[in-house]
Amino acid sequence: MVLAAGLGKRMRPITTTTPKPLVSVGGAAMIDRLLDRLADAGVTDAVVNVHYLADLIETHLARRKGGPRIAISDERGKLLETGGGVVKALPLLGDAPFLLGNSDSMWIEGPVSNIRRLTEFWDPRRMxxxxxxxxxxxxxxxxxxxxxxxxxxGRLRRRREREVTPFVYAGVAIFKPELFADAPDGAFSLNRQFDMALAKDRLYGLRLDGHWLHVGTPEGLREAEEVIARSHR
Incomplete structure (x- = not known):
């Protein structure tokens, strides 16, 4: 699943007329960069949720060439945040553990696909x-x-108050759908599922091999484009 329904407020004025997933970074829309990563890792089907400027995203995806095949989870009526968006999409995702990515998740890849590394490290007996x-x-x-x-x-704990921790969530994860069995109605954050897994010592992490690009503001966009340009030299 690709989360593409957010409002992108911190990226304004760029996102006033362009939804954040379609903002171009280094010559490609952010959502295309993630979908290409998924396709390269062997993902054949993806669900994309939409809300803000949804028509533009749907039109863009319909014109996209190459995999994965895309189904739309329509949140035009109400923005459901990350957790609620997953709950709405569960009928399209099925009963097996699934990959989830934020549409603005970007990184300079290392020698091996990080999504493939994530799927190979996944162990449902522990996680x-x-x-x-x-x-x-x-x-x-x-x-x-x-x-x-x-x-x-690889077992995780959250940052404590006034503590600096070495790792930040890079916006890609694998979830068991059972974690959403008793989810509340409406909008809620995936932090709820993180905490459920933490309470059972079943929240794990894998360090990204490469360089992560946090594109949250127009300044962050400029910095990311500079890094991408340098990586192509």
């Missing part, structure tokens, strides 16, 4: 959620204190 994590200190455009600390097995 309910597996997150792709980036190094908070060296990522482009990120100025926070990190999200998680990770032990040698």
């Amino acid at each position: 309910d959620v597996l997150l792709l994590l980036a190094a908070s200190a060296s990522s482009t455009g990120y100025e926070g204190q990190g999200d998680f600390a990770m032990d040698a097995t």
Whole structure:
């Protein structure tokens, strides 16, 4: 599943007339960069949710060449946030664990597909959620204190108050659909599912091999384009 329903408020004025998933970075729309990553990793089918400027996203995806095949989860009537959006899309996703990516998740790839690495590391016997994590200190455009600390097995804990942790969620994960069985109606954040997995010591992470690009503001967009240009030299 690709989350593409957000309002992109921090990217204004760029997103006043262009939905954030369609903002071009280094010559390609952000959503295309993620969909290409998924296709390269062997993903054949994807669900994309839409809300803000939904017609533009649907038109763009209809014209897209190459995989994966795309089904639309329509949230025009009400924005459901990340967790509620997944719940609405579950009938399209099926009963097996599924990949989820934010449409603005971007990185410079290492020698091996990070999505493929994530699927190979996935172990449903130990994990309910597996997150792709980036190094908070060296990522482009990120100025926070990190999200998680990770032990040698990949098990995660959240950043404590006034603590700086080495890893930030890079916007790609694998989820068990069972975590949404008793989900509330309407809008809610996927942090609820993170915390459910944490409570059972079943929230894990895998460090991204490459360089993460946090494109949250117009300045972050400019920085990301500079990094991409340098990577092509």
